[in-house]
Amino acid sequence: MGQASSKSVYRGWRKGRVAAQLLFFLLFVFLFVKTDYTGSDTIEYAVNILFRIDPLLALATMLAVKTVITLMLPALLVVLLSLVAGRSFCGWICPLGGLLDGWRRLFGAAGTQSASRFPSLPKILLVFILVSALFGVPLAGYLDPFSILVRGLSQAVYPGVNEVSVSFFTFTYQHLPETVNRITEPFYAFLQHTVLPFEQKFYQFGLLSLLVLLLVIAAEYVQNRFFCRNICPLGALLGWFSRVGVLAPAGGDEDCRACRRCAQICRMGAIDEQRKIDEAACVLCLDCFEQCPRQIISFQAKVPLSRGAGISLSRRRFLAAASASLVLPSVLGVRTLNVQADPLLIRPPGALAEQEFLNRCVRCGQCMQVCITNGLQPVMLRAGIEGMFTPYLVARTGYCEFNCTLCGQVCPTGAINVLDMARKHTFKIGHAWFDKNRCLPYAKAIPCIVCEEHCPTPEKAIKFRNVEVLGEQGARRQVRQPYVDDALCIGCGICETKCPLPDHSAIFITSAGEHRHPDSRLPAVQEPFLYGG
Amino acid sequence: MNRRRFLKQVALYSGGLSLSLPLLRVPECLALNESVPEVARVTGSDYGALVRQTVDLLGSMSRFVKPGDKVVVKPNIGWDRKPEQGANTHPQVVSALVEMALEAGAKEVMIFDYTCNEKRRCYNNSGMTEAIKSIGSKQAKLVHIDQRKFVPVEIARGRSLKQWDIYKDALTADTYINVPVAKHHGLSRLSLGLKNSMGVIGGRRGALHHDLGQNLADLATVISPRLTIIDATRILTDNGPQGGSLKDVKVLDTLIGSVDPVAADAVATTLFGLKPEDIAATVAAHQMGLGQIDPARMNLLSGSG
Numbered sequence: 001m002g003q004a005s006s007k008s009v010y011r012g013w014r015k016g017r018v019a020a021q022l023l024f025f026l027l028f029v030f031l032f033v034k035t036d037y038t039g040s041d042t043i044e045y046a047v048n049i050l051f052r053i054d055p056l057l058a059l060a061t062m063l064a065v066k067t068v069i070t071l072m073l074p075a076l077l078v079v080l081l082s083l084v085a086g087r088s089f090c091g092w093i094c095p096l097g098g099l100l101d102g103w104r105r106l107f108g109a110a111g112t113q114s115a116s117r118f119p120s121l122p123k124i125l126l127v128f129i130l131v132s133a134l135f136g137v138p139l140a141g142y143l144d145p146f147s148i149l150v151r152g153l154s155q156a157v158y159p160g161v162n163e164v165s166v167s168f169f170t171f172t173y174q175h176l177p178e179t180v181n182r183i184t185e186p187f188y189a190f191l192q193h194t195v196l197p198f199e200q201k202f203y204q205f206g207l208l209s210l211l212v213l214l215l216v217i218a219a220e221y222v223q224n225r226f227f228c229r230n231i232c233p234l235g236a237l238l239g240w241f242s243r244v245g246v247l248a249p250a251g252g253d254e255d256c257r258a259c260r261r262c263a264q265i266c267r268m269g270a271i272d273e274q275r276k277i278d279e280a281a282c283v284l285c286l287d288c289f290e291q292c293p294r295q296i297i298s299f300q301a302k303v304p305l306s307r308g309a310g311i312s313l314s315r316r317r318f319l320a321a322a323s324a325s326l327v328l329p330s331v332l333g334v335r336t337l338n339v340q341a342d343p344l345l346i347r348p349p350g351a352l353a354e355q356e357f358l359n360r361c362v363r364c365g366q367c368m369q370v371c372i373t374n375g376l377q378p379v380m381l382r383a384g385i386e387g388m389f390t391p392y393l394v395a396r397t398g399y400c401e402f403n404c405t406l407c408g409q410v411c412p413t414g415a416i417n418v419l420d421m422a423r424k425h426t427f428k429i430g431h432a433w434f435d436k437n438r439c440l441p442y443a444k445a446i447p448c449i450v451c452e453e454h455c456p457t458p459e460k461a462i463k464f465r466n467v468e469v470l471g472e473q474g475a476r477r478q479v480r481q482p483y484v485d486d487a488l489c490i491g492c493g494i495c496e497t498k499c500p501l502p503d504h505s506a507i508f509i510t511s512a513g514e515h516r517h518p519d520s521r522l523p524a525v526q527e528p529f530l531y532g533g
Numbered sequence: 534m535n536r537r538r539f540l541k542q543v544a545l546y547s548g549g550l551s552l553s554l555p556l557l558r559v560p561e562c563l564a565l566n567e568s569v570p571e572v573a574r575v576t577g578s579d580y581g582a583l584v585r586q587t588v589d590l591l592g593s594m595s596r597f598v599k600p601g602d603k604v605v606v607k608p609n610i611g612w613d614r615k616p617e618q619g620a621n622t623h624p625q626v627v628s629a630l631v632e633m634a635l636e637a638g639a640k641e642v643m644i645f646d647y648t649c650n651e652k653r654r655c656y657n658n659s660g661m662t663e664a665i666k667s668i669g670s671k672q673a674k675l676v677h678i679d680q681r682k683f684v685p686v687e688i689a690r691g692r693s694l695k696q697w698d699i700y701k702d703a704l705t706a707d708t709y710i711n712v713p714v715a716k717h718h719g720l721s722r723l724s725l726g727l728k729n730s731m732g733v734i735g736g737r738r739g740a741l742h743h744d745l746g747q748n749l750a751d752l753a754t755v756i757s758p759r760l761t762i763i764d765a766t767r768i769l770t771d772n773g774p775q776g777g778s779l780k781d782v783k784v785l786d787t788l789i790g791s792v793d794p795v796a797a798d799a800v801a802t803t804l805f806g807l808k809p810e811d812i813a814a815t816v817a818a819h820q821m822g823l824g825q826i827d828p829a830r831m832n833l834l835s836g837s838g
Binding site for chain 1: 642649650652653654657658668681718720721739740742743772774775776777778818824
């Protein structure tokens with residue numbers, strides 16, 4: 001094969017790889033933007049497919065719950081891909097990888113450094129995550145590349161971009177002349193119909209999610225694909241499949257003499273001093289194929305399960321990582337939240353019982369992104385350190401919409417069950433309580449029914465008693481005082497959202513009575529029953 | 534743009550609005566109280582025909598809409614409920630009105646409501662999206678509330694409210710047509726035409742509930758529909774204003790129309806077996822000279838479609 005012709009072939013392949021990365025990234029953005037209510041009760045497609053093809057999340061989640069999760073079986077496709085074509089997923093498909101490569105190309109970054117800083121770390125983290133999952137401490141969502149990417153985008157970047165747009169177009173609308181508005185308003189409408197979210201969303205700790213994503217990007221300035229080669233446990237898993245699979249990239253040989261070009265340009269540090277390519281690290285970017293002066297780098301087939309080049313985790317390290325992950329469950333088991341869960345931890349409708357919910361939740365934030373009222377927010381420490389970034393309802397921010405079942409539909413792991421409408425209408429996620437010291441008809445004899453007005457159950461769960469009270473001057477007044485009908489309240493929280501008091505709501509939701517925990521049943525009110533004497 | 538300049542501009546703007554709109558209306562309104570308003574009450578199961586007949590009894594649409602007018606049709610689309618549940622104005626009633634306004638030469642008909650549930654869900658589930666789309670005219674625009682368009686408006690004649698944020702398009706329309714649904718409400722007893730105005734105001738709406746009747750009457754001094762058509766094709770008799778159970782829905786197949794917003798509410802109240810005086814907002818609005826409350830002093834026009 002002539003040198004010139006083979007060079008052009010590899011250049012085409014490399015360009016194909018860049019095109020694939022761009023395409024998959026755009027597909028990702030498209031799905032991301034589409035992860036919203038679109039006018040139908042069922043969502044057509046959402047970015048959750050990304051989490052369902054993720055073998056790390058699939059394996060960790062299935063180990064944690066010790067069952068096969070059908071929703072996550074598409075992950076086998078990526079396993080198959082890795083067995084046949086190595087870590088091409090990382091080099092060609094992964095949207096975070098694509099973002100990092102694109103970032104380097106657009107904004108420049110540090111020069112390639114051939115040796116990875118912490119080549120064993122991803123493997124150690126992988127073992128740690130999987131063993132922890134097995135013992136009921138779910139950590140995969142903290143380091144999974146998609147979780148990091150989607151969380152950062154959905155809770156900080158996307159709402160942030162919208163915030164800036166709203167401010168800008170509010171300024172043009174309110175302060176610039178009609179002639180300018182004739183251009184800016186249609187443009188704003190176009191943006192709203194295409195890329196901008198329908199409503200401005202607000203998130204607790206959005207900054208933290210952003211920070212994690214920014215750290216991953218900033219690490220590019222230390223080393224190319226720093227995250228992918230030094231941290232990413234998904235990459236480590238795919239690398240393992242790649243190693244036992246059939247593809248073996250063949251590197252240079254003695255005849256290369258002093259040339260180390262391939263090792264120098266490798267974005268993954270996958271090529272060693274002897275120009276051997278570690279198939280557990282190579283992401284098939286094809287840079288070296290194209291740039292090798294001798295054009296001798298190629299792919300070969302190897303016998304499956306045979307070991308190629310590269311370092312595997314030593315037995316000592318493997319055991320250390322595995323046993324370290326055994327310490328956590330014992331310590332986590334003795335926290336007070338195991339005795340009494342935080343009463344304000346209101347999980348989305350259809351969420352599994354807490355331990356199984358935590359085991360399944362991969363912290364992707366899809367439920368929060370799709371929540372049309374902005375009520376679902378990421379938890380910080382309310383559910384323990386292993387519960388960070390899981391969703392809970394902050395009813396003062398937004399309530400659970402009566403006819404909406406989207407969070408369950410986008411959950412990639414079944415941590416939130418899909419509810420049909422009839423079930424959703426009676427699914428109790430918590431319970432409403434009045435603060436009679438603040439509620440206007442109680443505290444100030446002022447008539448107010450906003451909670452009752454918004455209560456969505458067909459027979460309202462908030463009812464009134466006509467009560468004669470003494471007004472401030474001692475005059476008797478008739479007031480309708482609201483109370484909660486325990487049998488009807490589903491804890492949706494719209495009463496708390498809409499309560500007209502300016503600060504704390506005078507009605508609030510706690511997790512009492514939630515259906516997912518039978519033991520949290522409210523005290524049954526039977527005829528002559530005096531609760532608490 | 535600093536805050537002071539911003540506030541000044543907002544004040545000037547709203548001042549202009551409050552000067553131009555309500556002051557012009559004062560003599561008219563007072564006249565309404567004295568005069569004998571016409572109130573149409575029509576029953577029939579073809580809602581399109583029902584709307585036409587109701588409007589025709591009051592003259593015709595050309596009495597309210599002039600060619601080239603910008604028209605606002607304001608239904609109640611506040612809740613994520615289906616048409617048969619009676620929580621929102623029936624979509625066929627709204628689309629028939631919009632069609633008639635377009636036939637009368639309206640340049641544009643805007644339809645909107647500041648919803649209580651999520652806005653897209655309300656527009657879709659209420660059947661409004663589909664109904665307006667089926668008109669097939671680009672001039673009929675079902676739009677979502679745009680927060681930028683709320684302007685603080687001085688309520689010069691207000692007894693309880695002195696200023697509130699009101700939706701600009703509702704104030705600047707050439708013709709504003711109010712199309713509420715008649716339904717039960719836990720505080721005001723009924724939600725009718727005056728209550729429907731809460732769908733064009735911003736701010737913390739819940740805070741208005743403390744003296745709701747007077748507040749609604751105060752709002753009526755600045756939000757003045759040229760025509761009120763009350764949708765009583767279905768009325769919610771309990772668990773309003775959003776209902777949810779068909780047990781609480783009574784099918785009456787009736788519309789009530791009037792140019793007098795108070796008179797329309799007063800007559801609609803009788804459909805529930807209540808007296809006009811039972812509704813605080815109707816009483817307050819009448820006392821402020823905004824319309825007739827006594828059915829004996831109305832010219833009742835009835836028909837059946």
